[in-house]
Amino acid sequence: DPLLPANAPIGRTNDGAFSPYSGCKLFAQMPLSGRTKDGLSDSEYTKMTHIQRASLPHSLCGRDILGAAKTGSGKTLAFVIPVLEKLYKERWGKEDGVGSIIITPTRELAGQIFEVLNAVGKHHDFSSGLLIGGRKDVGTEKEHVNDLNILVCTPGRLLQHMDETPNFDCSQLQVLVLDEADRILDVGFKQALNAIISQLPKHRQTLLFSATQTKSVQDLARLSLKDPEYISVHEKS
Ligand code: ADP
Ligand code: MG
Numbered sequence: 640d641p642l643l644p645a646n647a648p649i650g651r652t653n654d655g656a657f658s659p660y661s662g663c664k665l666f667a668q669m670p671l672s673g674r675t676k677d678g679l680s681d682s683e684y685t686k687m688t689h690i691q692r693a694s695l696p697h698s699l700c701g702r703d704i705l706g707a708a709k710t711g712s713g714k715t716l717a718f719v720i721p722v723l724e725k726l727y728k729e730r731w732g733k734e735d736g737v738g739s740i741i742i743t744p745t746r747e748l749a750g751q752i753f754e755v756l757n758a759v760g761k762h763h764d765f766s767s768g769l770l771i772g773g774r775k776d777v778g779t780e781k782e783h784v785n786d787l788n789i790l791v792c793t794p795g796r797l798l799q800h801m802d803e804t805p806n807f808d809c810s811q812l813q814v815l816v817l818d819e820a821d822r823i824l825d826v827g828f829k830q831a832l833n834a835i836i837s838q839l840p841k842h843r844q845t846l847l848f849s850a851t852q853t854k855s856v857q858d859l860a861r862l863s864l865k866d867p868e869y870i871s872v873h874e875k876s
Contacts, residue, residue, distance in 0.1 A: 660696040660699070666687060669696075670699060671720065672724060674762035678760055678763075679716075684716065687713075691713050694717045694870050695717065697870070699724055701844055703844060703847075703866065703868065704867060705820075706849075707848075707849055708848075712872065715818070717848060718818065719756050719760070721846065722789060723763055723765070725739070729813060731765065736786070736787075737784075737787060737790060737809045737811065738765075738789065738812065738813045742823060743823075744793065744794070746771040746773065749770075749792060752791050752818065765788040765789055766787050768783065768790055770796045780804075781803070781805070785804075785806060785807065798831045798835055809838070811840075812839055813843060814844045815845045816847075817847045817849075821849040821852075836861060847862070
């Protein structure tokens with residue numbers, strides 16, 4: 640697949656983009672807010688994994704990312720950190736509503752991401768919500784969803800809010816994350832995802848992560864990625 644060259648060297652992507660932070664190995668060396676740095680060290684995250692080292696220099700300056708690295712390689716922090724940093728730089732607050740949406744295929748994964756987000760983001764003031772099917776009463780969620788800054792959701796539940804929640808507003812969305820993107824872009828979620836994407840503003844940062852390389856040009860087109868950085872990591876992190 641010409642879209643995703645294997646083993647792009649750390650920090651340098653297929654189109655040769657380079658960042659002054661490309662050689663960094665520690666979170667402490669990265670241009671992160673003190674709040675995020677404190678959250679990371681509270682959780683005892685010190686050294687970046689390979690996918691974090693390769694993607695953060697680009698995602699932190701607002702670029703779209705198409706990242707592939709195997710399960711267990713630390714993809715969650717590779718998107719949670721840029722989400723926190725973007726909203727912090729924008730001085731996002733309660734009145735600003737939904738600033739970031741993180742979509743993942745299963746409730747279980749959503750729960751895990753939510754935990755990491757709240758641990759690493761604990762020194763920030765953002766509100767976050769877990770929008771997943773089944774567990775909670777959707778009625779109560781509807782009353783609060785517009786007060787949430789960061790949504791972690793499964794596609795079905797997010798679409799339910801888009802369809803049913805009065806005044807559900809994501810017109811100010813800054814960062815969209817698709818976790819396990821290959822699974823979300825697959826046929827099973829195709830309709831839901833198309834419906835979701837069509838209701839999101841196009842001017843945003845999009846971070847796409849998966850265990851395998853995302854294949855079709857069509858998929859990427861419907862996500863309106865802007866000149867994304869293709870980052871593919873195969874080595875052990
Ligand atoms: P993936 O989404 O790629 O499958 P996860 O984000 O779930 O991987 O991370 C896998 C494990 O690695 C988790 O237990 C996580 O806490 C841990 N981890 C992630 N990044 C780091 C890091 N920089 N330092 C130490 N452990 C990390
Ligand atoms: Mg993951």
